[in-house]
Amino acid sequence: MRKKIVAGNWKMNMELAEGLKFASELDAYFKEKPAAAGVVLCTPFIHLAGAADILKGGNVALGAQNCASEPSGAYTGEVSPAMIRSAGAAYVIIGHSERRTYYHEDNAILHRKTWLAIENGLSVIFCCGEVQHEREAGTHFDVVRTQLEEGLFSLPEDAFRKVVIAYEPVWAIGTGLTATPEQAQEMHLHIRTLVAGRYGRECADDMTILYGGSCKPSNAREIFSKPDVDGGLIGGASLKKEDFTAIVESI
């Protein structure tokens, strides 16, 4: 059964008190008005333990935005999937384009992170998407196929079923440019077809595929209405309660 999800990616925003206050407000909101979609907040590491306490027993799940590629040991500054799990999170974003671009994370590293996260009981929101010149050159379907084949497709099926794919065209992230609903649908269908080729039709039909990139209350409903779009990964608009709740409610 395919699950609808709207996840907020706070990125590097909000100091501790501000983030916990915001988590409390969202917790109260979705307790009073349970959403039709699963709601996930992907916060900076510093918020995880406090937010987990706040969100416990409610309708909002918690995730991190990155994790280490090694299980433990002398890796100064890193945070392992086991640590994230122990803080109370259930999800981790892996392969966001900002990690790929600014921190040079390649598909091999992302595969290691994904595997380790799943082994440690986390669900993974795995991001893929092309940059502008790749779309202009018409190579976007190939780019996404390579990202999935190298980053995910060596997982066995039971592990792969812990993955949510987020298609985030890089040219649409934080730019105000959104993929058209038709562009999102054709890429999501491409992704689902690739998943069916690797894991079979039933697994592909169960797979949640999110769209991310300048998603706002004004465009979410139309994008989410496409048959292969199962929700969103929301950046800037997830930092404002009215916008984020409106996007969740447009599912």
Ligand code: 13P
């Ligand atoms: P924006 O919604 O700010 O474009 O960011 C999308 C994103 O990168 C979510 O991970």
